[in-house]
Amino acid sequence: MAGIHIENVTKSYGQLSVLKNFSLEVSDGEFVVFVGPSGCGKSTMLKILAGLEEASSGTIRIGGRDVTDLAPGDRDIAMVFQNYALYPHLTVRKNMGFGLKMRGTDPTEIDKRVTEAAKILGVDHLLDRRPKALSGGQRQRVALGRAIVREPQAFLMDEPLSNLDAKLRVHTRAEISALHKRLGVTTIYVTHDQIEAMTMADRIVIMKDGAIQQIADPDTMFKKPANLFVAGFIGSPGMNFLRATVNTNGPSPAARIFGYDVPLRIPQSFAGREVILGLRPEHIAAGPGAVTFDVMPRLVESLGSEKYVYVDVPVENRVEAARTGGDERRADTIIARLINPDERVTEGPIKLSFDPARLHLFDATTQASIE
Amino acid sequence: MKRSTLHQTTLYAAVFLVCAFLIFPIYWLFITAISPPDQLRVLPPRFWPEIPRWEVFGQVIRERPILLWLGNSALAAIGSVILSMTVSVLAGYSLSRFRVRGGQSLGLFILTAKMLPATLLVIPLFGIFRTMDLIGSLWSIILAHATLIIPFTTWMLKGYFDTIPRELEQAAMVDGCSPLGAMVRVILPVSAPGLAATALYGFVLSWSDYAYARTFLTNAQTNWTANLGITTMKGEYISNWGDISAASILIALPVLIIYLFLERYLVGGLTAGAEK
Ligand SMILES: Nc1ncnc2c1ncn2[C@@H]1O[C@H](COP(=O)(O)OP(=O)(O)O)[C@@H](O)[C@H]1O
């Protein structure tokens, strides 16, 4: 077990810069998730950690040892691949024991450790099968097993759940978390799924176009997103965004949304600035409240325990900023997520309200959060 | 239902026709071998001799050095296959895995060698082998056949390696293999069907050569290959077609046997299960 220290790692393929100044300190036993849209460089960073790709610059230390120029096999890490990469010509037993065999471990010791790991993962009855004869979920477990028998300093996992069906994914997600608790091995886990990131991580590293956007624990990531991208990426359905200009028509600065002036807790100096207001769907309630507005829903979706109310956004509040979160929504609607909603919320005009303290404020040009 | 029955019937009829067309010459070769010489040119043709001469095969083996020729052919084929596979496994793997500047055009350049007719290469090769003092030696055709086999097998193997996910050797490297070790311990075993198909292709190419053997080996009787030997059975005035046909069948047999033996490798896909 060991901490991982990544310092100013960059990676370019010719002209294409894939990682920009990636620095991260992972402490011993921590579970860190790299999350971001496809193509943002997550796998590249993981492969650099594994030694499968060479960084263009920067240094990597694992357990205090500089491994930047070491071969993958000398780094004492184990990796779980998205497609599992089980050796098709070897039985499950030999797949799991392969790494130990390469290190010259005593065969009886290999056998002992393989059996033990197989028991933990519930694949002990499959040890003499070939990968071809396993289901997707079983292959996934064997891939995990192959990683844990090695008892490495760190686990690197690249989207290990994305080939499983939805139900199995949720189940295995919990199992990986439990496995991490039990073994306590430093883990770096890559996913494009923010829910996986939120549920599993001690800390999340959110990335976009090869640059880190924010490093924080899941709660902070949700409550205090550093910028518009993070705000839109974390949470489902994603945060609603409304564009407005700060005015000083009233006693304090305010922004006009849905035809109402909503007071903002910002200094007077912001007057005239373009801002983007963020409001999570679950922070909108049915009925009157601190800020109430009358709307005509475009669509109401009922999920039983909750309702999604889609509301058209006035032209002057629309945000053209591309939305890169899980759900691609048009800029001209916001969603209200009503928990245990009133039966009467159907079609027709309704009152919605929110607490202005819940608003997130972003600079319209830099997209950074305004504290 | 009706339509699919019709469909099936047509399909089987077509398959039958194609097979008949392909098999007939082989059948005729066989008939020629076991018919008495005086029944070969009768009209209307006979499709099965009254008294088949089964003993013709034993007789040919006793009277002609067929076994020696077969041995030479086998040596040449095995030699050129080993040589070609060694080169093309490494070359094909490199072309598949490493992005080198100009790698693509290099690969195409290798293929152009394949486009030249073998006869065009005979003369320069003859010159080269004479300087190397290889004329008359089996090495001459081993090398010559390898020049024909390598371009093609390199490409076949590159294509095969392309279908194997890179994560397999990455996993092996994380598990402690060197890049070469990952290839030997993981990629090659996984490629067994591809290797078998490729080796068989090379074997058949070498086995069926006549032009090179004729050019390089004519004056070295003890090194004659089967194909070269068989042509010497055709006399200037009289030819014993029965014997020649029997010898031809004996020569075709090894390839057939090898094919039957390797068939399950050629069809089977070992890579299934590497992913997902
Ligand atoms: N070998 C390569 N050559 C050129 N570009 C590459 C190579 N590998 C990855 N890339 C590019 O690097 C970017 C990041 O890729 P990757 O790390 O796989 O993204 P992610 O895992 O976040 O989806 C992508 O734009 C991809 O096209």
Ligand SMILES: [Mg+2]
């Ligand atoms: Mg990836």
